[in-house]
Amino acid sequence: MTQIIDGRSAATAPELELLRGLEDGSLGEIEVAWSDAFGHAAGKRIPARGFLERARSSGFAFCEAALGWNTDGTVIDSLRLTNWDSGYPDVLAVPDLATFRPLPWRPGVGHVVSDVVRHDRQPSPLDPRGVLKRVLARLLALGYTAKVGVELEFYLLNPDGSPFQEDIHAYSLENANALDPILTDLHETLGAFTRLEGIQTEYGPGQVETNLIYTDALEAADDSARLKYAAKEVARRHGKIASFMPKPFSEHSGSSAHLHISLWRDGQPAFGSDDGNENDVALHAIAGLLEHLPSITLFGAHSVNAYRRFVPDSFAPATVTWSRDNRSAAVRSLIESTPEGNRIELRTGGSDANPYWLTASALAAVVAGLEAARRPPLAEGGNLYGSGTPLPESLGVAVALATRNDTIADILGAASVHDFAAIASSEWIEYNGHVSDWERQRYLTRS
Template sequence: MTDRQRSDRTLAEALAEGTVHEIEVAWADPYGRAQGKRVPAARYQGPAAGRGFAFCDGSLAWNAVGEVQEAALLGDPAGGYPDAYAVPDPATYRPLPWRPGAGQVIADIVDHHGEPARTSPRAVLRRVLDRLAGLGYTARAALELEFYLLRADGSPLQDGLHAYSLELANELDPLLGRFTGELTGFVPVEGALTEYGPGQVELNLAHQEALTAADDAFRLRYAVKELARRQGLLATFMAKPFNGHSGSSAHIHLSLWRDGTPAFAPEEGRESKAARAAIGGLVRHLPGLTLFGAPTVNSYKRYEPGGFAPVRADWGGDDRRVAVRSLLETPAASRIELRTPAADANPYLALAAALGAVAVGLEDGLEPPDPRDPAAALPATLAEAVTAARADERLAEVLGRDAVHDHAVLAASEWQAYTSQVTGWETDRYLRYA
């Protein structure tokens, strides 16, 4: 019995036994934030569970502050923003560790015609996984998510700056202990550590089938914020919340498998043919996929020359300075790490874009460039990332042109809002000198 079948049976048993009184039906908005409905168990088992729970489709076309963008293809202003439907995936059921008697299922989104919503983040990832399946591969992935724990007023919780410090980690108890304790029944946390910034934490998730890995990362962000709130604290996945301190990343580790055999197993001490094609696809399409791992204006303030956030489309071995890191270990553990995504990325879209580039690499028979050759610069701003995403026709064909269009529209609205503001930095710098 698979883990997904086991979860399905657990939900059915919990409903039959009456041990769960409420179900959260959850889905990700374009920025990876948890949306949903809290449904009484008796209602969850009714007809709505089959056809899905209705909500306004405009919420799949809004920007970071909830402004619906009429240029988006999903979200129909002319039709009065009709219902979309959240269809629960019962195999994703998990009990909520902070609310006894309540559980959560993740939903797939269908439009008012009953078709999969083509720009919904989970649907985009499913599309890419189907593409890989057509090539004979399944994908597995794990994400490492970084975030800051702050006081309720947004100020740093700690003063120390020391990655891997157990002393600073202990200062974050009891909350940090909840992440590695009760939370592990909700998401498979493998470990927690302090990062460079004051109160900055990294949580490592287990390597899973790719869709489950994205579900795990989506849930982790939700859970961390909720557990912090219950402690009177603020958890933020903002990519660069403080000048002079480390940004927060969402590194993606991924591997491909064929008929249960690891396709990235080293061959004669070097990358396998499949791994080389995957690296070639990632490096070639890094500019176009950057938007999906860095969706906000702030995301790009994390990219700093000389830091651990890469600024060029390069690759290498066990080297944390490059964008694509090839890790040759045992056959099952050999993998590729993509280091460009920021913590504020939607995990479904970031993983879909990465695996979409991998699929292109396999289909086009690409090879990695010579690591000694000059590497292309990655987009330095959100505007540059929008332009690169719109220009990458090959990647858009795999992800879905509608999805690329909509997420470029949302990002463009963020850039327009940012560039139209007069900031304190500008008045301090220019008011008396212009």
């Protein structure tokens, strides 16, 4: 996004780097990227010659069906916003030049994140980044901006999906060494491509956690999308796979996408507190998250597999609860020694979540909480796995809850919610129609 200085627009540092590369010929190609509903990296490879003119005028056309398909690329015709009746027209990817990054694994190539618009130049309601920008505008109308820090976990696996490391000690430098050279390559690549804070081993064989630096909510979502794209490519180049499947092994830890959220007003932290407790703004935000958490779970857990994580004693939440610095709660309040560090952590997201939808839905619940100005129940302590309302038990339940919440639909966009839920529902329908090996082994000769 271009900065405004003294009433005139001024290019950001990434945009200036892009312009220099185009001018001096060091850039020969630009990846124009966008995200589909489930967060898959999509885009086009565009020659550098002529890129800038099209980026600033028409944008780059692609079929709108690419925003309306599910995990295996099946187009869902029950969508309101695009379908066979509409003919699946073109939409336009308009690069946000301020998101430019050199592509670390292909010298001479740049990467830009795009907004998706229709021919009338209005944002496509199917664009996940556009949904997040809509929520941020609603938040700004209340006088707040949001900063977000993201923790993303994933597994590094052999090409057949099996672990290539057996040890499961989290934070282990010895395990980290055993994952080299791929882990060092990940660190260097992600450090050049995102605002990487660090990488560590997690509580599964070959599982790692990546932490992104706390920043503007839209930039945090952009970084998360780039992280997933880059991690998969680094792993591929090492003959491995980076899997963001939330629960790839029943006997091992699941993988999450945690959000650390704070609000700011006029450049000052809005969660500030002088007495070591949450202030009214933080309490209203927590109340909104708790009230709407069952309904927004879908947007951070869109796959059948994501609901395997929500089990007791797993370090993943299982109930709608909040507490202070307590990893058995779904919402974790963190009060630091300085107001700038005060934040709320939402722990329900699965690692396969689309970062734009995950962030947008969390902030939509925060907006709802601020507008309702209610207070949450008192924070609980201890083991909270037996407290509170259970999180949705399945993708089918989550879809039903998401489509019944008019408050959240109004903030996210009712048609956008409908279509996201319809795409997710197709996963549930496909799953329910499949007879598994477990069912045959259990019932074939016992029925």
